[in-house]
Amino acid sequence: MSESSKDDDDNLKENTKISLPTVLCTDSETEVTQTNIISESKLSLPSALGTPTSPLLVNSPLSLPNSPTPFAKIHQTRSNKSFEKPELTLKQVDMNKTDTGSATGNPRNKCALQPGHSLMDWIRLGNSGKDLTGVGGRVRPVSPSELSLHNTQNDAWLAIRGRVYNITHYLPYHPGGPEELMRGAGMDATELFDKVHPWVNYDSLLAKCLVGPLSFDRPDADELFNTPLSRSDKLREPSKAQLVRKSMENLANCITPVRKKITAKSEENVKGSPPSKIMQSLIQSSDLPVSISRRAAASPAKTDKSKDTPAQLRFDWIQTSVKLIISIYTGHLTNPGGSAKLSNGTLSVEVATDGWLRIFRLVPEASLKDPLQLKMYSESGKIEVIALKSECKVWKGCGEASFSDAIRITTPMKVECRVMDVSRVTHDTSLITLAPITGPVIVPLGHHVRVHHKQSDSECIRSYTPIGDGWDNSSNEFSCLKLAVKRYESGSLSPYLTSLGLGDVIALSGSYGNFRLQQLKPVKILYLIAAGTGVTPMLSLIRFALSRSNPKCERVHLIFFNKTEEDILFKTKLEEYVQQDDRLQVLHVLSNASSTWNGLKGRISFDILNKMIPKDSNTHFACLCGPTEFTHTGVDLLKKIGVKDNSIHAFIG
Numbered sequence: 089m090s091e092s093s094k095d096d097d098d099n100l101k102e103n104t105k106i107s108l109p110t111v112l113c114t115d116s117e118t119e120v121t122q123t124n125i126i127s128e129s130k131l132s133l134p135s136a137l138g139t140p141t142s143p144l145l146v147n148s149p150l151s152l153p154n155s156p157t158p159f160a161k162i163h164q165t166r167s168n169k170s171f172e173k174p175e176l177t178l179k180q181v182d183m184n185k186t187d188t189g190s191a192t193g194n195p196r197n198k199c200a201l202q203p204g205h206s207l208m209d210w211i212r213l214g215n216s217g218k219d220l221t222g223v224g225g226r227v228r229p230v231s232p233s234e235l236s237l238h239n240t241q242n243d244a245w246l247a248i249r250g251r252v253y254n255i256t257h258y259l260p261y262h263p264g265g266p267e268e269l270m271r272g273a274g275m276d277a278t279e280l281f282d283k284v285h286p287w288v289n290y291d292s293l294l295a296k297c298l299v300g301p302l303s304f305d306r307p308d309a310d311e312l313f314n315t316p317l318s319r320s321d322k323l324r325e326p327s328k329a330q331l332v333r334k335s336m337e338n339l340a341n342c343i344t345p346v347r348k349k350i351t352a353k354s355e356e357n358v359k360g361s362p363p364s365k366i367m368q369s370l371i372q373s374s375d376l377p378v379s380i381s382r383r384a385a386a387s388p389a390k391t392d393k394s395k396d397t398p399a400q401l402r403f404d405w406i407q408t409s410v411k412l413i414i415s416i417y418t419g420h421l422t423n424p425g426g427s428a429k430l431s432n433g434t435l436s437v438e439v440a441t442d443g444w445l446r447i448f449r450l451v452p453e454a455s456l457k458d459p460l461q462l463k464m465y466s467e468s469g470k471i472e473v474i475a476l477k478s479e480c481k482v483w484k485g486c487g488e489a490s491f492s493d494a495i496r497i498t499t500p501m502k503v504e505c506r507v508m509d510v511s512r513v514t515h516d517t518s519l520i521t522l523a524p525i526t527g528p529v530i531v532p533l534g535h536h537v538r539v540h541h542k543q544s545d546s547e548c549i550r551s552y553t554p555i556g557d558g559w560d561n562s563s564n565e566f567s568c569l570k571l572a573v574k575r576y577e578s579g580s581l582s583p584y585l586t587s588l589g590l591g592d593v594i595a596l597s598g599s600y601g602n603f604r605l606q607q608l609k610p611v612k613i614l615y616l617i618a619a620g621t622g623v624t625p626m627l628s629l630i631r632f633a634l635s636r637s638n639p640k641c642e643r644v645h646l647i648f649f650n651k652t653e654e655d656i657l658f659k660t661k662l663e664e665y666v667q668q669d670d671r672l673q674v675l676h677v678l679s680n681a682s683s684t685w686n687g688l689k690g691r692i693s694f695d696i697l698n699k700m701i702p703k704d705s706n707t708h709f710a711c712l713c714g715p716t717e718f719t720h721t722g723v724d725l726l727k728k729i730g731v732k733d734n735s736i737h738a739f740i741g
């Protein structure tokens with residue numbers, strides 16, 4: 089949002105019934121949508137660790153493609169039908185789980201499994217020593233033609249992300265039913281799998297069924313494999329990495345998958361044979377995950393369904409010897425806000441969804457230390473807090489965890505921030521990097537914060553949409569808030585902001601905004617129409633849209649209006665993005681271009697938009713942000729073109 093638009097808009101803002109947040113909030117008048125809660129981690133093991141459950145040797149010539157990581161998967165989405173059912177309480181979820189024998193306890197499962205075919209039974213079978221690969225457990229490459237021969241219920245293989253698994257034994261254990269699973273038999277089923285349930289950690293579940301890598305891109309793989317190992321290779325001691333990997337496999341397999349009766353306060357969520365001493369020492373010296381919870385606790389369930397009540401939250405945790413990771417699930421496209429802090433040894437995470445605020449508190453088993461890291465995954469609505477352990481040690485549990493009751497967000501609470509960096513991005517615009525003093529803060533995608541500044545008797549307030557760290561380093565981390573501030577020499581706030589020095593402290597409001605990510609759920613083509621600093625909310629939208637997989641975003645068009653070439657914010661960054669992903673197209677339009685400018689010239693007009701944007705379609709969506717007049721003109725023009733109201737979002741205020 090540009091400051092100029094804010095100057096004009098203060099009155100408007102006060103009149104638009106925007107409720108004030110506690111720390112981080114969405115507008116209270118925003119329609120409350122009840123969504124099912126997603127739990128994603130299941131038996132997952134975190135990223136950058138390869139495939140801890142894989143029996144393969146590291147650096148083997150047959151080493152498999154990198155395993156997808158649960159953290160990478162979270163950009164993906166569930167099938168729509170997953171969200172149709174009304175939400176169930178924790179107790180109902182448990183009952184459902186028993187009824188269906190669901191592998192993950194997820195109430196959506198459509199198929200009731202035969203007795204003796206629960207996840208627990210499957211893991212037992214995996215640990216029984218039975219050869220589930222059908223090829224003697226010896227990993228070997230598989231060509232697509234060989235794969236295609238294994239397509240019957242008695243002999244079924246499938247490939248996911250370059251790995252071939254024998255799924256014959258898994259068929260009766262598949263929570264979606266054997267027929268569904270057979271749809272992927274004899275083929276590369278990656279796309280099909282991702283369409284249905286990208287969050288399922290097939291890699292852990294099918295670790296014992298691995299036949300080998302799909303070898304179409306490795307014509308020499310057979311030869312490599314058939315070369316007998318030299319004597320020295322056979323005698324070589326397993327490396328530390330191999331040992332740790334093997335230990336991870338054992339650990340993952342011994343985690344009790346059946347959820348105990350869990351309350352918000354008690355959690356006995358991880359169980360299994362403790363690793364041997366040598367393994368413990370290996371684990372201690374590494375940063376590998378050693379235990380994983382299963383939906384350890386849920387926020388208080390709804391009591392009165394007739395009332396406007398918030399969706400339930402759940403959390404999971406996972407630890408390595410050096411850190412504890414708490415994941416809080418708010419629901420698909422919920423677009424939560426949040427903040428995390430450590431105070432008197434207690435970890436508190438504020439989670440704001442749909443105008444409701446809940447606080448997750450954890451009295452950890454042992455002490456944690458700052459700085460905390462906070463990540464938000466827009467697609468799944470997962471918030472992740474990463475806390476370092478004061479002492480490098482594996483804990484028995486995560487500690488005492490609880491959720492507060494939900495309260496309506498009505499009052500604003502300021503967040504004190506320290507200035508970490510002020511850098512010029514154009515001749516008149518600076519990027520101010522702010523670190524919230526108490527701990528990291530998440531501003532929901534497309535929402536903004538207000539900067540408060542006292543000037544003699546009056547308080548000056550302006551709104552800015554933080555561009556987020558993600559724009560710079562493609563992580564989802566929210567350690568700092570970055571505000572693009574255009575300097576107006578006669579402005580009341582921007583001269584002050586752009587002359588801030590390192591270490592200065594300023595106050596920000598919690599987040600405001602009525603943008604709902606749910607609006608983008610079916611969108612395949614996104615039009616972003618921005619002027620000047622109005623590009624800031626578009627940056628995270630570009631990133632979000634291009635990372636989606638279901639539905640996959642086909643194109644993002646940014647139509648970016650500025651006066652001169654020198655005024656274009658983040659020009660190089662945008663060019664880099666276009667290079668990386670040809671689904672992004674950026675069209676610059678200048679109102680006061682130099683004679684050397686070859687691009688489009690002019691102001692926002694029917695002609696320019698009409699050439700770019702087709703009539704309404706359910707899979708198109710347009711967002712606008714810039715000075716108020718620009719935005720209103722843009723909305724009118726879009727309507728004239730034929731774009732429907734519900735396919736337009738104007739960032740105002």
Ligand code: HEM
Nearest residue numbers: 191192194196197198263264268269272277281284290293
């Ligand atoms: C590629 C072909 C596959 C198809 C067409 C398929 C289909 C399905 C369907 C329709 C469901 C029920 C989803 C729902 O309730 O909304 C389901 C659930 C499930 N499937 Fe598959 N599946 C496939 C492969 C796999 C594989 C390879 C695994 C892993 C070993 C797997 C594990 C699961 C699990 C764990 C669930 C329960 C998910 C949950 O509770 O969240 N599926 N599947």
